[in-house]
Amino acid sequence: MESCIVIDDVEKIFTTQEGLVVRALDKINLEVKENDFICVVGPSGCGKSTLLRIIAGLESTSKGNILYRGVEMNKPIKEVGMVFQNYSLLPWRTVLDNIALGLEFRGISKKERENKARHYLNIIGMNEFENAYPYELSGGMQQRVAIARALANDPDILLMDEPFGALDAYTRIILQKELLKIWESNKKTILFVTHSVDEAVYLSDRIVVMSSKPGKIKDIIEIDMSRPRDRANPEYAIMTARLLDMLEDENMANNLGK
Known part of the structure; x- marks a missing residue:
């Protein structure tokens, strides 16, 4: 299958206000194929969100x-959408208007953008909340709206940075299932950053495991399990344990290096 994103020898170096040079990412190479669902895991500070x-x-x-x-990317493009952990909804706009925001920026007519926004409201199961404001919604509902807003722009690639990290365990599981439904029905390519090993095993086709100081790709693990995945499956538990061991080894190496 053809690659839609190629990450070629990427490095990122920051200089702090005190003049300290920090190498956040070092020689990152990764090919992302059409309709891939890739999760990225690693210790805090390994550069997942920066990537x-x-x-x-x-x-x-x-x-x-x-x-x-095949074309170098150096600025945001409509083909690549992003969902952040903090929802980033505009409090003075209704749910419908929040979802239509990107379409409005692109100059799409009001009727067309509202029709498209309602289509994605239906996908996330929130039709009756189109006139609600963000403060009237739970955290899980706000995150659904943020996902719908990203989808309304019809990106080929959906980047998700810890989108469920602030949610309670039950809501997180519900939204994981919703996201898989959306991914399967819309044929998107998803890169999903998470601190949760369980979430990575449940969602992804491949898991990119990163090491830190500087951030590098330690391993790429194929998840050869059919969906929907059963958390009680021994194979699921084995994979989760394997990933936890890898991350524990990495944390120990970091602590010894201090």
């Missing part, structure tokens, strides 16, 4: 390139 922001065109590389269908 996602670079792919989104929100930050530049210090070295290396991000290619989208």
